[in-house]
Amino acid sequence: xxxxxxxxxxxxxxxxxxxxxxxxxxxAHWDQAAFMPPGGNDARTAALTELAGLLHRQRxxxxxxxxxxxxAQEPLDDWARANLREMQRDWQLATALPxxxxxxxxxxxxxxGQAWRQQRPANDWAGFLENFRPVLAVAREExxxxxxxxxxxxxxxxxxxxxxxxxRAGVKKVFDEVRQWLPGLIQAAVARQAAxxxxxxxxxxxxxxxxxxxxxxxMHLLGFDFxxxxxxxxxxxxxxxxPEDVRMTTRFNEADFLSALxxxxxxxxxxxxxxxxxxxxxxxxxxxxxxxxxxxSQSLFFEMQLGSxxxxxxxxxxxxxxxxxxxxxxEPANLQRLMTRVQPGRIRVEADEVTYPAHILxxxxxxxxxxxxxxxAEDIPALWDAGMRELLGIDTRGNYQDGPMQDVHWPEGxxxxxxxxxxxxxxxxxxxxxxxxxxxxVDERIARGELAPVFxxxxxxxWQQGSRxxxxxxxxxxxxxxxxxxxxKAHLEARYLG
Amino acid sequence: xxxxxxxxxxxxxxxxxxxxxxxxxxxAHWDQAAFMPPGGNDARTAALTELAGLLHRQRxxxxxxxxxxxxAQEPLDDWARANLREMQRDWQLATALPxxxxxxxxxxxxxxGQAWRQQRPANDWAGFLENFRPVLAVAREExxxxxxxxxxxxxxxxxxxxxxxxxRAGVKKVFDEVRQWLPGLIQAAVARQAAxxxxxxxxxxxxxxxxxxxxxxxMHLLGFDFxxxxxxxxxxxxxxxxPEDVRMTTRFNEADFLSALxxxxxxxxxxxxxxxxxxxxxxxxxxxxxxxxxxxSQSLFFEMQLGSxxxxxxxxxxxxxxxxxxxxxxEPANLQRLMTRVQPGRIRVEADEVTYPAHILxxxxxxxxxxxxxxxAEDIPALWDAGMRELLGIDTRGNYQDGPMQDVHWPEGxxxxxxxxxxxxxxxxxxxxxxxxxxxxVDERIARGELAPVFxxxxxxxWQQGSRxxxxxxxxxxxxxxxxxxxxKAHLEARYLG
Numbered sequence: 001x002x003x004x005x006x007x008x009x010x011x012x013x014x015x016x017x018x019x020x021x022x023x024x025x026x027x028a029h030w031d032q033a034a035f036m037p038p039g040g041n042d043a044r045t046a047a048l049t050e051l052a053g054l055l056h057r058q059r060x061x062x063x064x065x066x067x068x069x070x071x072a073q074e075p076l077d078d079w080a081r082a083n084l085r086e087m088q089r090d091w092q093l094a095t096a097l098p099x100x101x102x103x104x105x106x107x108x109x110x111x112x113g114q115a116w117r118q119q120r121p122a123n124d125w126a127g128f129l130e131n132f133r134p135v136l137a138v139a140r141e142e143x144x145x146x147x148x149x150x151x152x153x154x155x156x157x158x159x160x161x162x163x164x165x166x167x168r169a170g171v172k173k174v175f176d177e178v179r180q181w182l183p184g185l186i187q188a189a190v191a192r193q194a195a196x197x198x199x200x201x202x203x204x205x206x207x208x209x210x211x212x213x214x215x216x217x218x219m220h221l222l223g224f225d226f227x228x229x230x231x232x233x234x235x236x237x238x239x240x241x242x243p244e245d246v247r248m249t250t251r252f253n254e255a256d257f258l259s260a261l262x263x264x265x266x267x268x269x270x271x272x273x274x275x276x277x278x279x280x281x282x283x284x285x286x287x288x289x290x291x292x293x294x295x296x297s298q299s300l301f302f303e304m305q306l307g308s309x310x311x312x313x314x315x316x317x318x319x320x321x322x323x324x325x326x327x328x329x330x331e332p333a334n335l336q337r338l339m340t341r342v343q344p345g346r347i348r349v350e351a352d353e354v355t356y357p358a359h360i361l362x363x364x365x366x367x368x369x370x371x372x373x374x375x376x377a378e379d380i381p382a383l384w385d386a387g388m389r390e391l392l393g394i395d396t397r398g399n400y401q402d403g404p405m406q407d408v409h410w411p412e413g414x415x416x417x418x419x420x421x422x423x424x425x426x427x428x429x430x431x432x433x434x435x436x437x438x439x440x441x442v443d444e445r446i447a448r449g450e451l452a453p454v455f456x457x458x459x460x461x462x463w464q465q466g467s468r469x470x471x472x473x474x475x476x477x478x479x480x481x482x483x484x485x486x487x488x489k490a491h492l493e494a495r496y497l498g
Numbered sequence: 499x500x501x502x503x504x505x506x507x508x509x510x511x512x513x514x515x516x517x518x519x520x521x522x523x524x525x526a527h528w529d530q531a532a533f534m535p536p537g538g539n540d541a542r543t544a545a546l547t548e549l550a551g552l553l554h555r556q557r558x559x560x561x562x563x564x565x566x567x568x569x570a571q572e573p574l575d576d577w578a579r580a581n582l583r584e585m586q587r588d589w590q591l592a593t594a595l596p597x598x599x600x601x602x603x604x605x606x607x608x609x610x611g612q613a614w615r616q617q618r619p620a621n622d623w624a625g626f627l628e629n630f631r632p633v634l635a636v637a638r639e640e641x642x643x644x645x646x647x648x649x650x651x652x653x654x655x656x657x658x659x660x661x662x663x664x665x666r667a668g669v670k671k672v673f674d675e676v677r678q679w680l681p682g683l684i685q686a687a688v689a690r691q692a693a694x695x696x697x698x699x700x701x702x703x704x705x706x707x708x709x710x711x712x713x714x715x716x717m718h719l720l721g722f723d724f725x726x727x728x729x730x731x732x733x734x735x736x737x738x739x740x741p742e743d744v745r746m747t748t749r750f751n752e753a754d755f756l757s758a759l760x761x762x763x764x765x766x767x768x769x770x771x772x773x774x775x776x777x778x779x780x781x782x783x784x785x786x787x788x789x790x791x792x793x794x795s796q797s798l799f800f801e802m803q804l805g806s807x808x809x810x811x812x813x814x815x816x817x818x819x820x821x822x823x824x825x826x827x828x829e830p831a832n833l834q835r836l837m838t839r840v841q842p843g844r845i846r847v848e849a850d851e852v853t854y855p856a857h858i859l860x861x862x863x864x865x866x867x868x869x870x871x872x873x874x875a876e877d878i879p880a881l882w883d884a885g886m887r888e889l890l891g892i893d894t895r896g897n898y899q900d901g902p903m904q905d906v907h908w909p910e911g912x913x914x915x916x917x918x919x920x921x922x923x924x925x926x927x928x929x930x931x932x933x934x935x936x937x938x939x940v941d942e943r944i945a946r947g948e949l950a951p952v953f954x955x956x957x958x959x960x961w962q963q964g965s966r967x968x969x970x971x972x973x974x975x976x977x978x979x980x981x982x983x984x985x986x987k988a989h990l991e992a993r994y995l996g
Contacts, residue, residue, distance in 0.1 A: 017548060020541075020544050020545045020547075020548035020549075021545070021548055021549065021552075023541060023542070023544075023545035024522045024523075024525075024526055024545050024549060025522075027522075027525065027526055027529060028522055028525055031525060031529065035728065036743060037724060037725055037726060037727060037728055037743060038725055039723065039725035039726035039727075039742060039743065040726060040727075040739075040740070040742050040743025042742065043518075043521060043740055043742035043743060044521070044743070046518050046521075047518045047519070047521035047522050049518075050515060050518035050519055051518075051519065051522060054519075054552075225537065226535060227535055227536055227537035228535060228537035228538060229535060229537075229538075230533065230535055241538075242538075242541055244537060244538050244540065244541035245534060245535060245537065245538025245541060245542070
């Protein structure tokens with residue numbers, strides 16, 4: 001870019017500043033979930049609220065509108081043009097919300113999210129409801145204001161924050177299809193697994209320290225850069241921090257090594273995406289991950305496509321024997337069966353990939369009703385129990401901690417996020433199908449432990465693209481077609497019925 | 499305060515905002531020392547530099563000068579008047595330095611401080627010097643600008659930041675006295691200890707996990723509130739965080755349990771001071787700890803007056819037996835002798851209280867010369883070696899990591915801080931003498947494990963006072979006289995020669 005573009009340059013400088021301040025925000029959120037003692041919460045909430053307000057004022061500065069208009073007339077190369085598109089999007093989202101609402105939102109979700117950390121283990125739905133009502137109220141107001149600005153419906157406006165270009169109708173079309181075949185597929189997979197020779201269960205306990213070392217070993221195998229990130233523990237596993245310093249968390253259950261192991265593989269997918277975003281654009285919106293579904297497509301590619309692959313189980317087997325002592329359960333074929341056991345259960349993050357979409361369908365139904373106002377916060381348990389009975393045939397009555405209180409999303413005000421998980425699973429299957437076309441021996445390579453070509457393909461195709469393309473453009477560039485859930489169905493059928 | 503004071507109110511609002519943003523700064527510094535992977539340093543440095551600049555702009559906003567002048571005319575109660583005095587001090591310090599210098603300083607010390615974490619273990623003085631020269635240059639410039647504003651000399655201006663009201667001449671007067679009697683006292687104490695029956699050494703190794711549990715147990719005994727703080731590990735132990743969430747660090751040496759134990763006792767003194775600052779004023783300058791020497795007076799009260807007290811050794815003994823298994827070395831009288839062994843050595847933070855002042859005299863001499871410009875960065879090793887030979891009779895040549903590279907202060911640009919440690923030791927002795935007058939059976943109480951009255955006295959006398967009084971006023975209120983090093987000498991003579 002040899003030509004002059006002063007307005008665009010002024011905007012990049014502003015976004016660099018925002019990025020540096022957001023670093024501190026991200027760190028404080030990570031610490032709040034992973035390390036902060038409960039007594040520190042009020043001060044942390046106040047600090048984060050202050051920073052949220054400050055960032056919001058900077059993102060909505062009145063100079064930005066004219067700069068955006070002027071930059072649109074300047075000579076820009078393709079990356080810069082994409083960066084400007086993302087800047088416009090940021091401006092649109094930020095200016096839709098008044099500062100007072102942003103601060104109120106930050107306060108409400110910080111309070112609710114933190115109290116949830118104690119209330120969930122206590123199964124305290126009534127206590128949770130007290131803090132959750134204001135979160136829902138502010139989310140509805142946010143949805144209404146975002147909708148006014150964008151012309152979308154309120155739920156679509158929330159969804160669009162996480163998944164630009166996706167709508168409720170688009171999700172519904174795909175999910176309605178899944179609703180058709182999912183119950184049958186679950187039944188068939190369960191029946192098929194029941195007919196196989198008995199599984200050999202792993203015998204615990206699995207000491208936390210051994211699990212932690214194993215997690216780090218697996219992260220190494222998956223290419224996580226420990227010079228630019230770390231693994232810690234939190235109630236709800238997540239990946240936070242910044243691309244230069246990715247903070248992953250997991251949680252350890254001494255009775256079940258698979259929970260932390262698969263969780264770690266999942267979060268490592270997020271972590272590697274962040275660590276490999278385009279460095280030369282870091283700090284600019286175009287260097288951000290494309291969308292939440294794309295992010296989940298990476299974690300689910302790692303967890304489901306790669307991590308639950310028979311070839312990968314063979315790589316894990318000796319590590320498990322080293323960590324916990326050899327036992328028959330760790331024989332590769334048995335291990336892969338353990339990792340792909342289909343079993344309707346209460347917990348989303350521990351669900352197998354076949355029953356997983358049911359958890360998302362349920363949440364998608366409930367959160368639409370919450371935002372539309374056709375359901376209230378106190379209606380959630382009844383909706384939850386009915387949905388779980390219908391979708392997975394299980395009884396969840398009275399168990400809030402493993403029911404509507406299990407996830408951090410709603411307590412933290414994230415409505416419209418859940419669909420991204422299943423969209424992500426679909427994208428992941430679509431990527432693996434594209435990878436197999438580009439690299440026909442990929443399955444043998446994985447079995448031989450040659451993972452580098454897989455990561456290189458992801459890096460070139462997705463990670464290094466940042467937000468250079470829209471999700472649809474990117475999907476078509478990688479796979480030659482837009483999102484197509486048939487790949488997901490084919491993947492499940494091949495693995496569970498084939 | 500029923501009368502109106504709009505200017506004062508506007509100032510308190512601004513300081514509340516600064517406090518909330520400084521929370522994030524403090525957290526990011528703690529994480530940088532305790533958890534951050536090396537690859538995250540550039541981004542962290544950039545983020546902290548951005549925030550330092552932002553805070554500086556807020557602290558020097560042109561509206562503040564007129565508000566301070568107007569508030570001085572408003573009806574204020576005593577605490578508010580003291581708060582205004584501290585606001586004026588903050589304004590004076592902040593406006594003395596241009597924003598560009600503050601950002602340059604933040605950048606230089608962040609780089610140097612982080613590189614030091616690798617360079618120190620590698621004994622890489624040449625590498626360190628590269629980063630340290632810009633730190634020294636910026637410190638000299640800072641000193642010159644602060645001096646211009648305050649009318650103090652450059653070194654006094656630096657010292658005044660940490661120890662308001664104290665001057666080089668004031669320190670020199672006290673330290674010159676110490677220089678007279680210290681060598682003789684060290685010799686006499688060493689000779690007396692050599693003449694005693696042989697010490698029973700503790701037999702290690704002392705596993706890190708057992709040390710960590712012991713540290714937390716001792717913090718409990720010392721009243722640390724784990725609901726509002728935590729203990730982690732860093733290369734150089736420190737106490738950071740915020741009063742509502744105090745982040746203490748220590749480091750564990752498996753060959754020597756006393757190092758982490760005494761370090762933890764020391765930092766807990768800092769931690770309790772922070773945790774007990776006046777809550778109703780939190781966020782305002784008057785709620786800050788009075789000064790660095792006062793802060794050190796609390797850590798050294800904990801470590802030396804209380805922690806090395808024969809009665810306290812009797813409380814520790816069963817905890818040690820539980821942590822590491824019973825052994826003859828943990829017998830209370832022997833344990834107290836281990837804790838009070840006088841032994842000239844290279845490391846300041848591991849020095850006994852008798853040789854400790856020698857470490858400070860050395861640093862005080864060198865840093866004055868560095869700031870005056872009569873010595874350069876590359877002269878430090880020679881000055882160091884000569885001083886250590888003269889003051890403690892030890893040979894430090896070629897060992898930079900346990901020599902001038904051992905402390906984080908200079909790499910982080912803190913010149914004028916070191917004297918506060920020995921001033922703190924003197925205040926601590928003066929406080930204990932005052933406590934003994936107020937509570938003649940304090941020694942028996944400590945031996946019985948009745949520590950609450952000691953903490954209550956500290957809380958009322960010092961912690962809850964925040965910056966309500968000047969250091970001199972506070973000293974006189976507590977002890978009936980200004981700083982008097984005779985108490986420190988008397989304490990050492992009683993314990994080591996008595």
